[in-house]
Amino acid sequence: xxxxxxxxxxxxxxxxxxSDCIASFFTKEYGKIQGIVxxxxxKKAKFGASLEPFTLSNIIFFGRENANxxxxxxxxxxxxxxxxxxxxxKLIHSFYLVDLLNTYLSDRDPHPSLFDLGxxxxxxxxxxxxxxxxxxxxxxxxxxxxxxxxxxPKMGMCVICGDCNLTPYGFHPGRGxxxxxxxxxxxxxxxxxxPGILKFMERAMHGEPHIIKRMIISKEMNGELRYVIExxxxxxxxxxxxxxxxxxxxLSSIG
Amino acid sequence: MKGLESVNNLVKxxxxxxxxxxxxxxxxxxxxxKSDKSMxxxxxxxxxxxxxxxxxxxxxxxxxxxxxxxxxxxxxxxRDIICVVEESKDIYAIERSREFKGLYHVLMGVLxxxxxxxxxxxxxxxxxxxxxxxxxxxxxxxxxPDTEGEATSIYLSKVLKPLGVKVxxxxxxxxxxxxLEYADEVTIMRSLQGRKEI
Numbered sequence: 001x002x003x004x005x006x007x008x009x010x011x012x013x014x015x016x017x018x019s020d021c022i023a024s025f026f027t028k029e030y031g032k033i034q035g036i037v038x039x040x041x042x043k044k045a046k047f048g049a050s051l052e053p054f055t056l057s058n059i060i061f062f063g064r065e066n067a068n069x070x071x072x073x074x075x076x077x078x079x080x081x082x083x084x085x086x087x088x089x090k091l092i093h094s095f096y097l098v099d100l101l102n103t104y105l106s107d108r109d110p111h112p113s114l115f116d117l118g119x120x121x122x123x124x125x126x127x128x129x130x131x132x133x134x135x136x137x138x139x140x141x142x143x144x145x146x147x148x149x150x151x152x153p154k155m156g157m158c159v160i161c162g163d164c165n166l167t168p169y170g171f172h173p174g175r176g177x178x179x180x181x182x183x184x185x186x187x188x189x190x191x192x193x194x195p196g197i198l199k200f201m202e203r204a205m206h207g208e209p210h211i212i213k214r215m216i217i218s219k220e221m222n223g224e225l226r227y228v229i230e231x232x233x234x235x236x237x238x239x240x241x242x243x244x245x246x247x248x249x250x251l252s253s254i255g
Numbered sequence: 256m257k258g259l260e261s262v263n264n265l266v267k268x269x270x271x272x273x274x275x276x277x278x279x280x281x282x283x284x285x286x287x288x289k290s291d292k293s294m295x296x297x298x299x300x301x302x303x304x305x306x307x308x309x310x311x312x313x314x315x316x317x318x319x320x321x322x323x324x325x326x327x328x329x330x331x332x333x334r335d336i337i338c339v340v341e342e343s344k345d346i347y348a349i350e351r352s353r354e355f356k357g358l359y360h361v362l363m364g365v366l367x368x369x370x371x372x373x374x375x376x377x378x379x380x381x382x383x384x385x386x387x388x389x390x391x392x393x394x395x396x397x398x399x400p401d402t403e404g405e406a407t408s409i410y411l412s413k414v415l416k417p418l419g420v421k422v423x424x425x426x427x428x429x430x431x432x433x434x435l436e437y438a439d440e441v442t443i444m445r446s447l448q449g450r451k452e453i
Contacts, residue, residue, distance in 0.1 A: 012369050018274035048439030052402045053369065080441045085402060088409045095368040095406075102369070242371035249373060 002039075003062045004070075006030065007078055010055045011102040011116055015041070015216065021131035022088045023072060025059060026101050026118065027226060031110040035072035036063050053092045054122055055183050066108060071150055079119075082127035092247055097121060097141060099243040104149060105231070114148045135222040137253075140215065143204040144228050151236055153177045155202045168198040168255060173231040191231070197224055223251070258386045262288065314385070316361035316378050318343045328361060333357040333393040338341060339382065339411065341365050341399060349397065357395075361387065365398055366407045382411075393421040400427040402446070 008025035011032070016022045019041045024034050040047050050057045056079040062068035070171075084094045098120065105111070124137040146152050154177030157164040161183050169181040172190045178198055179190055200217055207215075216226070234240050262284055269280035284342055288294050311317070312324035318323070326332060326346070336357035346359050361389035362377045385391065390408075396411055412422045428446030429438055 036442075046437070049401075049441035050439060052441075077440055078445075082441065082444065085405050086409075088406070088413060091406050091409065092368055093403075120338050153286075243368035244369060246368045246373050 001062050001064060003060065003073075004030065005058065005060045008033075008057055008075075009098065009101070009115070009122075010053055010057060010075075011098045011110070011232045012053065013037075013051050019045075021051070022069070023025065024102050025057075026098075026105065026115060027059075027110075029110060031108050032101065032105045033061070033067065033070060035059075035063075035070040037075070038073045040191070046073055047093050048077070049080060050077045052080070055080050055121075056096050056119060068107070077137055080223075081126055082123060089134055089250070090128065090224075091242070092250055093125050094122055096138060096241070096243045096247050097125075098210040099241050100142065103239055103241055104145070104151075104237055111196050113150050114145060117144050119254060132216065132219055132222065135219070135226070136216055139217075139222055139225045139229070140204045142233075143201055144232075146229070147205040151233065152205060153232060155198065155205070158183055165196050166197060171198070171228050171232075173228070174237045176232070183216060191228055193228060194221065195222060197221055197228070203226075226251075280348060311384065315342075315359045317346055317359060317364055331356075335390055336389055336395065336446075337382075337385065337393075338395045338397050340397050341404070341407075345397065351362070355395075362407070365403045366410055367403050368406070369403070376416075377407075379411070379414065383414065384421055386415060391420055393423060395423050397425045 006027045006029050007026040008132050011024040011026055013021050013023045016036065019039050021037050021040045022034060023037055024032060031066065034183065037047065037051065039045055048163055049055065055077060057075040058078050059075045060073045060177070061070040062073065068073060084090045088169040099120065101114075118141070119136050121141040125134050127132045128137060153171070155168075157177075158168075158179035158180040160179050161171055163180050169179040170179050170184045170190045170192045172178070172179050174189055175187075184192065196217070200215065204215065211251065230241075230244060236253065265284040265287065266280045269275065269283045275283070276370045288296070289390050302412050308320045309318050310320070312319045313322050314326055314327045315324060315352040317326065321328075333356050334339050338349060338355055339360045340349070341362055341363060342365060343361050346361070349359075350356050361373055361377070361410070362379065362382075364372055364377050366372060366374065366377070367438050382394075386394065394411075394415055398407045408424050412424075426449045427442075428434065428449055429442060435443070
């Protein structure tokens with residue numbers, strides 16, 4: 001049985017039996033994998049904080065190639081993202097990021113650039129000095145996630161009439177893309193979105209990382225964007241993030 | 256086992272208990288089988304009795320057989336300090352230390368964004384009401400030192416501080432009897448952050 005060693009972002013850990021757990025990891029080389037970790041809750045367990053959500057750990061695991069569940073032998077912390085754990089806003093945005101990866105990614109489907117972006121986003125959340133920056137970081141990550149994982153919405157033409165020379169006016173989550181002013185009045189369930197948001201979506205999905213890093217949007221635009229992405233993802237995957245309700249109630253409570 | 260439906264059923268029921276696998280369940284079933292009928296009846300009655308008579312304390316949510324638990328009824332305890340724990344079993348762990356003489360509040364869980372458990376699923380409103388009632392000077396948050404426990408403690412401090420009480424968190428760091436060499440960097444970092452002058 002081959003032995004693998006790789007860096008992994010811890011996505012979720014579920015207790016299994018008296019002292020074991022099943023952990024989900026996002027790795028650069030192997031994509032999302034799941035593994036059983038034995039005796040993790042024993043008094044003499046060697047895992048410590050290496051299996052806490054959104055920790056970057058160096059893991060060693062083994063199992064058949066393409067196994068559904070590997071055996072995780074060891075995990076050592078590379079970066080615990082401690083700053084993200086000391087602030088409630090940063091903490092729940094970091095939780096949201098790992099929830100997004102855990103819920104929507106398929107097992108053993110590598111996305112190296114998404115892995116790098118995930119780490120970069122966790123770092124940005126830690127360094128953020130205000131609510132707007134954490135929200136922008138997570139929204140950019142969501143948009144990049146859409147384009148990397150094959151869920152990218154159509155941005156270049158109206159998804160109703162096919163007009164390529166449109167001035168985008170709204171977004172249709174069901175049809176999966178932008179719509180023009182003319183079609184906006186003809187369809188239901190379309191969301192009127194400000195042109196700035198649509199431009200931001202396009203740039204965040206297809207822009208170069210160094211440009212994306214400098215992008216900042218207002219609180220209102222972040223809220224609008226979150227709403228559009230959430231609706232779109234729910235419709236196209238049939239699944240809802242458990243942390244979504246949590247983050248929405250937190251953001252509405254702080255106004 | 257073929258034709259022994261009652262034994263199979265008992266094994267199946269024992270297997271539902273935490274930490275009990277097939278072999279242990281079979282051993283327990285055969286122990287019951289070999290014992291007197293009175294022993295089996297006593298065991299069954301004890302199980303039924305615990306389900307029928309144990310309820311949650313109307314003040315702290317700990318388990319009790321009365322309306323108020325023993326700790327809430329004890330007039331000798333400090334009534335101006337509350338220790339907040341995740342589950343009732345945590346009270347027993349803290350009581351074993353004989354260090355804390357105040358009252359408790361059981362949250363009945365912990366904030367878990369990945370499982371969709373938010374503040375409204377916990378007994379946080381009840382804690383706010385207890386504090387608003389007056390007489391509480393300090394709240395010690397004793398949730399587990401994992402990410403979800405930390406999230407809960409940060410949320411609680413945000414909610415409780417405006418009520419005018421001192422909010423403290425139990426110390427995090429190296430366990431007594433452990434070896435510094437084998438501790439992970441997060442544990443050592445927390446130990447250094449929480450160091451005390453001696």
